[in-house]
Amino acid sequence: MRREQMHSEKKEGAFCVWTAAEIRQLLSEIVEGATGGATQADIFMHHYGVKEQGNVEPEQDPHGELLGQNVLIVRYSVELTAAQFGLDLERVTEILASSRTKLAEVRRARPPPHLDSKMLASWNGLMLSGFARVGAALGDKALLKRAEEAAHFLKRHLWDEGDRRMLHSCYRGEEMEVEQIESPIAGFLDDYAYVVAGLLDLFEATQAVEWLQWAEELQLKQDQLFWDDQGGGYFCSDPSDPTVLLKLKQDQDGAEPSANSVSALNLLRLSQLTGKQDWMERCQRLLAAFSDRLVRVPIALPDMVRGLMALHYSLKQIVICGQPDAEDTANLIACVHSLFLPHKVLLVVDSDTDGFLHLRLPVLSSLRPLEGRATAFVCQNFSCALPVTCPQELRRLLLE
Template sequence: MQGELLATSCLTNNWCNQMYRFSYKLWQSNGETLESSGERVLEALRKGKEISASPGETLPSGPDVANRCYQQLAHSYEEEYGGFREAPKFPSPVNLMFLMSFWAVKRASSEGAEALQMALHTLRMMVLGGIHDHVAQGFHRYSTDSSWHVPHFEKMLYDQGQLAVAYITAYQVGMYASLCCPLQSGSFYSAEDADSFPMVESYGAREVTCRRKKAIQIRALLPDIVEGAAGGATQGDISIHPYGVKEQGNVDPAQVWESEGQNVLIVRYSVELTAAHFGISVDRLSELLSDARAKLAKVRKARPPPHLDTKMLASWYGLMLSGFARVGAVLGDKALLERAERAACFLREHKWDEEGQSILHSCYRGNNMEVEQVASPIAGFLDDYAFVVCRLLDLFEATQRVCWLQWAEGLQLRQDQLFWDSQGSGYFCTLKQDQDGAEPSANSVSAMNLLRLSHLTGWQDWIQRSQQLLTAFSDRLIKVPIALPDMVHSVMAQYYTLKQIVICGQPDAEDTASLISCVNSLFLPHKVLMLADGNTEGFLYQRLPILSSLVPQDGKATAYECENFACALPVTCPQELRRLLLE
């Protein structure tokens, strides 16, 4: 192992000291075993470079891979609180998105129904739990227990973007809108730390000090008696009831250091039960709780905030951009779509090297809050390209602004030049990532990017490249598809054939908007959406000549559902289009 250097992160000084002492003792007592174990780890890492398509190997069967992935997830599913393991429990958006995609192609089967139930129950338990910040919104990194109650309070940008997409997808398939977290429009920084100082004059930062409350503190902040409430209850009395706040605290001191008497907000009672308990209306209760959260947020802001990691990574920025684009499209919220486009413009201005035609990995906020770049900017990694391409495609489908599709196409071509393995297929980035974790692997995302781009630009070579990529991962997909749920989604899209939905009409016309809104209201994981506005000199018409033959019927905006651009009969009614798309 001489000369080998490995790295890790998220280690405190105390952990480093413990690791050093433990490793030293182990080396002294059993050095040969330790070295042998290290060699096995290195060998496993080396194999990550060897993933390739064997001669004659074919694309794995979509249904077989999807069914096995579902079975493996079902086996690890925790029924009471959702999620896929015991504590610590992570959100794992890639698992949830796969389950909802699996349901979309197996709606009539018991497996499909069970997959949807697993995803929705997990999302429901998370949004009710302490992993969800009920005061400032957003989700923390993971739960330290199986019930999603006490989290590690760090917040990561990649979680927020992916979970926004997961919740809006759940909304599309029928989850109650009240359980779908609103997308917050804060800055796209990388992370918010778990630790903060209890007071301005404090010297030692501690985890969760600005996010835990004692019951007496909440009552003192909300002392007003609520007119008509049973027992002369105050706003504080009413506000602590649904969130499981206890006088002795609802956090086990053995679980979290210095948490005696402290509470982490978690929804224990519905607004209906709480309103009935205090004899007030649900509307009045909602007003009281909203006001209480605002006051708690104001107090939190007055305390020293957790450290904010102000570097801005292209890949994570892309994930959040997609959240705004997808949510904005489904809800028809122009403000969110404008936010997504501003984010894309920021990427273009600060993370794009025009001269080198390359993405830059990161930029920073300086002391004066101006965006800064290091003297020698870091070139973009594979995941920067893959994630940004994917999110630009989402933004194109949400806004139908061709400039985003054109940039996505250019970035994909550049990614292919920089990272494609022409011998073994797949994209290189030191290792060929063969696991979807907190973020999907860049190869998983790229497989779907290539397929979507081929159907949006007519370049058939990208379909072949997507298939080559998936074939390179065949062994992994067949044996342990649970490791690559996002890539399994791409295998399913290849098998079930991506549909092109073409809306022919004027961009600003009401009937055009109605048809686009109909498409956006449905969860259709294997489709691309495009607007044919009649401009035969435009980018789409030049790339897809068949669009010239698709025209509005009877002067009305018209929708065509196509497979490989063989199109079904046109429809002009949103209700008829909905029926057609769900068949």
């Protein structure tokens, strides 16, 4: 993920905004059959809210850089615009498309805005979560493929294999290649927390153990670098770094959730997926460290409240025993993903008792398929309800 600045020529929005006069000059052709002899400009300006005096309100332009300028915003549906000018939908769609093309050609001649080419581990972790969760819920293989590509990108370009640590950023080069600066920036807390969350979502969506293994390694590194052994919770940056003057812990979920909020649920999920009770205790200590804030202003930390609720209600462990590629296994997995279950972890296990999951959770060896069919076990604290083999029965059990 990267970001393109919206200004050039040292003036806010210069690359993207238009005056009414510019649009009238570019789109002066009269549209045959339009009400009142309207021109292409009239139709375009109506649809995109262009005004003669500009459409940027003074309170949104404190420095007066956008006086008389217009930001193109779709103000009406194509149907309403067509009705306004007495034209059919197809004709209006064509007019708007050709008009946009003309404006785009003119805009290409303007000095382009600065391109911020950095790619952050944290933002890509958030993107990874989005693709994995939506791909699983919709059963969309294309989205899951994108999630896997994002994870491979992170491991290839933002993971220091030698030092076994995350890097904060990488950059796009002139030839579209991925570059790294001479002294790469070490990852911060949010880089670790967001990527761990993304990897856990990807593991639950694909059941590829490599992502759970990497999440486990990253969480161990995060604990080593950022954990506050005295007060609980994580510092935003490495407290041993002599260049860091203040040791801070973010206590608000804003446009991006606090890395401590994300970590609370990461720790809880990892404790259930790996059987490491140390992470359950660490989750409890983290929540205790922010308890005053949670009690006084819970609205400031909605993502941490989510972790607190998950701890309070205990995560359901849904274990599906069956061959990963078999249809009956896929049907049970699809049933789980089709439901909104915020307090759960999903594990799919086969007969390989020497595999990673069995080594981490020996209790899995006691769960067996019934009569050779894929079987689902719904457990809490690994105390399980009666097994089911039918997706409808599993759905009923999960909704209880």
